[in-house]
Amino acid sequence: MGNPTAQTKNTLSVRDNRTGKTYEIPIEDNTVPATAFNSIQAPRAANEREENETEKGLRVSDKGFLNTAVMRSEITYIDGEAGVLRYRGYPIEQLATRSSHLETAYLLIYGSLPTAPQFKTFQDEVMHHSYVHSDAAQFFRSFRYDAHPMSILTSAFAYMGSYYNEANPSLQGQNLYTAGSKESFETMDKQIYRLIGKATTLAAMAYRVRQGREFVIPPHGLSYTGSFLYQMDHLGQEGYKPNPVLEKALDVLFLLHADHELNASATTVLQTGSSLVDPYSAIAAGCASLYGPLHGGANEAVIRMLISIGRPENVPAFLEAVKRRERVLSGFGHRVYKTSDPRSFIVRKTADEVFKITGKDELLETAMALHEAAMKASDGLSFGLFPGVVCGTPCGRLVGTLASDDAPTRRGQNLAAKTGLRWI
Template identity: 85%
Template sequence: MGRSLESAASDNTLSVRDNRTGKTYTIPIEDNSISATAFKAISAPKAKGEREENETEKGLRVQDKGFLNTAVLRSKITYIDGDAGILRYRGYPIEQLALQSSHLETAYLLIYGSLPTSAQYKVFQGEVMHHSVVHADAEQFFRSFRYDAHPMAILTSALAYLGSYYSEANPSLQGQNLFTKGDAASLAIIDKQIFRLIGKATTLAAMAYRVRQGRDFVTPPTGLSYTGSFLYQMDHLGETDYKPNPVLEKALDVLFLIHADHELNASATTVLQTGSSLVDPYSAVAAGCASLYGPLHGGANEAVIRMLISIGRPGNVPAFIEAVKKREKVLSGFGHRVYKTSDPRSFIVRKMADEVFEVTGKDELLETAMALHEAAMKDEYFVKRKLAPNVDFWSGLIYRAMGFPLDFFPVLFAVPRVVGWLAHWRQMMLQDGGVKIWRPRQIYVGAPKRDYVTMEQRVPVEGLRETPSAVAHSGISKRTMLASFKGKAKL
């Protein structure tokens, strides 16, 4: 006989017995998750000799270093099943979108929740492309960087700088509920900033590129696609009727599409953490760009190419594989924090790589990459650890074949990811109950209360981590230290 509905409903709970007190607590399970704050009710008297900093009487805290199993919000945007190798935008499989959609159409989907009609897409595309032009003062800003500045440093700075032009989008100036009202006026302000950021992302990236090349900047053209306009702004040198190669334009569009969002990755989480203070979206997106800069995130495809260059020819792959097993070398482009079988994006990129190589010619590192891929997939060490190629393994080869410099690879990741960042930011601004600032707890394990002692009474604490590192000075600093002058500090 089946259980009653009441009985089945009561089963959707978690029973926790606290052996310290003998009490049992019932915690509701909703969407296969439990509320971390429910554990605050599980308290106990402080044990004899226990640190007061544990705050035992105030309830349990949930410790999750690195957010390995903590859900911080409810989202309708992107679904990932890492064990099955599934990635869906708003329910649509990434494979279908990559084959049939475009980056801007997918951007509309991610931000607004559905695929646009022809009329809706025309308006959205028109607004994004219309807002791609930047203020003329931006030229002076970009020229202020050193000639060898990393393009990600330039792009991160430029995104923050962009916000200084739009006081209408700053809650510090317009009121903290500027983006959270949910009425027509508030939504219009949100959407205008989205148009601006997506439209100007390619322009700022192209300007960062041309600074490095020592070239004049190019005004965004009319009549080209999103990625076509991007390539035009990077490469046009005054030729008449210049049009980027259609194969490269399409390949870049697909790469943009599959990189547009990836749930709560490090940079998206950074955008939301920053945005939870109700700062303007330009500052939040700049923070996300800074997070993406790191080699464990947006710099991964660059690391793949550097790895392949270090390996050299295919014959060196076996020795490299053994060095990886001994932890003497780092394997880049394999494995993923989420995907435990295969990265669905890697198959899309691998197929597209052949189309690009037909136009550009095969990259000299392709054979090395293929040999590494084959060796790793047959080696029990990598199979056991589920280290399959991810999207970065192949995308770096495509970017290299297309002629992009290595340090520009993260920029090619950041530009499309602006879409995902904004989709999550918009969703958070409009969520039920308003925006609460993200303020994680910590487990304090430092010194207990201690009293101040004067400098003469202190016992020196030594150790590499406990004292500042010595700085080796040279040049003008060294000479100044050796000079004498009025007011010089005595050490």
């Protein structure tokens, strides 16, 4: 294919054996543009379906984004073979040890860790925007008592969009977030503060709907995760503060899930935002994607699986049922990580600290027994599967159903668009 000189170029030489023609496809950042294959045209064969449009050029099929680069990004890097996850060049292990979730959110959005004054401003703005309009209480009470929290949260983000006309490109102009002006950046920042600040408030309200409890106003003086736990658990106790060990554990969990390249929910936000809807509608769409059991809903699927197993002594029988394809094993294996998910080690270490406070329960013992048995299994399971952050330990059980916010992107890009390279 091609000649020796052409092979030294940063191109791919492709010969179409249908026509005998050779094409030069440019290579940039180790990728080839899909549109370059439009020029590879051939006559439609006899009896070939017209919908193939063969004469209009070759198409590229990648139904699951298994090997498609959507955009160039410096936000998150994953090496699934080596079990590596980095945010803006920082190893996830380092950030989990030395940073908070809000510091990491700043890093992901703006490109660097904040200085002390920058972080104070950012934290103050986020916490200031944690309050919601009083009408929100009526909105949340309109749901059935047994409505799923993620269904409520998805609706709540869309509902919030109706309050902020200044954030809607449909009403303010298509260059609202891309003008590059001081006003454009200020508008973008304000929506960032609102989205991050109100995410935990909305999630806590969704949780309390299920509990049949009155809603709690975000307290003063607590951290981002401390405020969330307060809003979920406060029952009127004077001077109540969340346990600092649980608060730190939740903060670590938030940090670990802050970004993961172009996963399903991020892809949804990106595609929805590309139509220039308001950012709240885009985030609502991302929440709907996150809801599914093959994405964020996997956490709930694991808990349900553990409940169905019941006790540690039932694990062998469960795995036999998995071998017979009668049951599904949730929480093991990952689309990208081919070794252990690096986040799972952090979660398990964090969980050890948590369970010193809460004590262990039978579901935890069942999870540990399942982990040990599944890792040792060989016959009929064809494992090489490692636990992800879902089944490394059921840490989410400690703090209730946690709703994840898809953070907006860094300054200068469409607010609703998160970036990355793979759908995970």
